[in-house]
Amino acid sequence: MINRRKFIGQVTAGVAGITIAQAGFANIIVPQKKDKLGIALVGLGYYSKDLLAPALQLTKHCKLAGIVSGTPSKIESWQKQYNLPDKNCYSYDSFDSVANNPDIDVIYVVLPPSMHAEYSIRAAKAGKHVWCEKPMAPSVADCKAMIDACNKNKVKLAIGYRMHHEPNTQKLMQLVKDKTYGKTTKVAANAGYVDPRTDHWKQKKSLGGGVMGDMGVYPLNAARYSTGLEPIAVTAKASTTRPEIYKEVEETMDFTLEFPGGATAVCQASFGKSMNDLQVDCAKGWIKFSPFSAYNGVNGVASDGMKLNAPIENEQSTQMDDDTLAILNNKPLLAPGEEGLKDIVVVEAIYRSVAANSRVKI
Numbered sequence: 001m002i003n004r005r006k007f008i009g010q011v012t013a014g015v016a017g018i019t020i021a022q023a024g025f026a027n028i029i030v031p032q033k034k035d036k037l038g039i040a041l042v043g044l045g046y047y048s049k050d051l052l053a054p055a056l057q058l059t060k061h062c063k064l065a066g067i068v069s070g071t072p073s074k075i076e077s078w079q080k081q082y083n084l085p086d087k088n089c090y091s092y093d094s095f096d097s098v099a100n101n102p103d104i105d106v107i108y109v110v111l112p113p114s115m116h117a118e119y120s121i122r123a124a125k126a127g128k129h130v131w132c133e134k135p136m137a138p139s140v141a142d143c144k145a146m147i148d149a150c151n152k153n154k155v156k157l158a159i160g161y162r163m164h165h166e167p168n169t170q171k172l173m174q175l176v177k178d179k180t181y182g183k184t185t186k187v188a189a190n191a192g193y194v195d196p197r198t199d200h201w202k203q204k205k206s207l208g209g210g211v212m213g214d215m216g217v218y219p220l221n222a223a224r225y226s227t228g229l230e231p232i233a234v235t236a237k238a239s240t241t242r243p244e245i246y247k248e249v250e251e252t253m254d255f256t257l258e259f260p261g262g263a264t265a266v267c268q269a270s271f272g273k274s275m276n277d278l279q280v281d282c283a284k285g286w287i288k289f290s291p292f293s294a295y296n297g298v299n300g301v302a303s304d305g306m307k308l309n310a311p312i313e314n315e316q317s318t319q320m321d322d323d324t325l326a327i328l329n330n331k332p333l334l335a336p337g338e339e340g341l342k343d344i345v346v347v348e349a350i351y352r353s354v355a356a357n358s359r360v361k362i
Helices: 004-026 045-054 072-082 093-102 113-125 142-154 166-176 217-228 315-328 336-356
Strands: 037-042 061-068 104-109 130-131 157-159 183-192 233-239 252-258 262-269 272-282 283-288 300-302
Touching: 037 045, 037 315, 045 315, 061 072, 061 093, 061 315, 072 300, 093 113, 104 315, 113 130, 113 142, 130 315, 142 157, 142 336, 157 166, 157 336, 166 217, 166 283, 166 300, 183 217, 217 233, 217 252, 217 272, 217 315, 233 336, 252 336, 262 272
Parallel strands: 037 061, 037 104, 104 130, 130 157, 183 262
Antiparallel strands: 183 272, 233 252, 252 262, 272 283, 283 300
16 A cells, blocks of 8 residues: 555655656757748849749738849849848858758749859759749750659759639630630740840750740640640741741741641741730631730630630739648649650750651651
8 A cells, every 4th residue: 555655755756746747848959830931033124123033922821931043233222122021031152052951942044044054953952842934844854853853852843834823815815625615726926026036045045045945845745735645746847037036946937736536736936026826727617816925914715605714813913822821721733844855855856856857756
């Protein structure tokens, strides 16, 4: 039988143990699920400055948390405008240390295409999810290396195909999938603008320039999502009206894609003319968009009078929120690395066709 003194001693020791344990647990930091993911923009040119950074002020699930730039004056002005701490601002040389920064969850690569693979792979190795602007990279080999790096480091890789997040374009994809107007028979897609610049990465081959390294993926990707198929052959021709500017790369690219079942897509992309239109002819009707890829929304109509012009608050914020939710919920991305790779497979075939001046199988 336990005596009173021994009983009191055991109780006292137990209470003390509980108190010590509680004190110990109080010092354990339990990771909390973030309300918003932190995004760091790599490259602070026009698209980051005028479109992505403002869009990140509208996002519900992510926020601008950091920047990477090789220009100290840009970093200083961004810090002042967006109240970014020093520890979240990196040069290209110090970029890899982002691995130690819990404020930053996603690296958004907004650089010339020739730099996409390097910084996407470095971001993946740092354990950060990767968003990369389109086109994904200049070569299929680069694209595969990016996908492999993200898979190896267990991070997600999204490509910045904002139209895949746009509601009217999503409706078009569904109409094609459901064959609402029958099978797609022919697509015509054109995208371009008059670029007055004379010394820009888009005019330099080493940086991934040429119209296929920029505007070209708009009609190419549209042809793919307007058929729901992958092309099997291409015939392409490159040209320029300003050879004094476009010395190394093409100003305009015309290309015709052939799809399984006989569908074709006649496409043009240019830095020398303004155009933004898409027509999808089907067995039982058609769908037209003009514009089909503008930043401020698209405008579509079908042969039966159906309108495809639902408004969207901001295309970039919608894209980034969608990709953030895919990360937070571990769901598939709307435009993963594999989507970007499929376009670059075709881009490589387009350049082979130009070089050979003939039809090329894909």
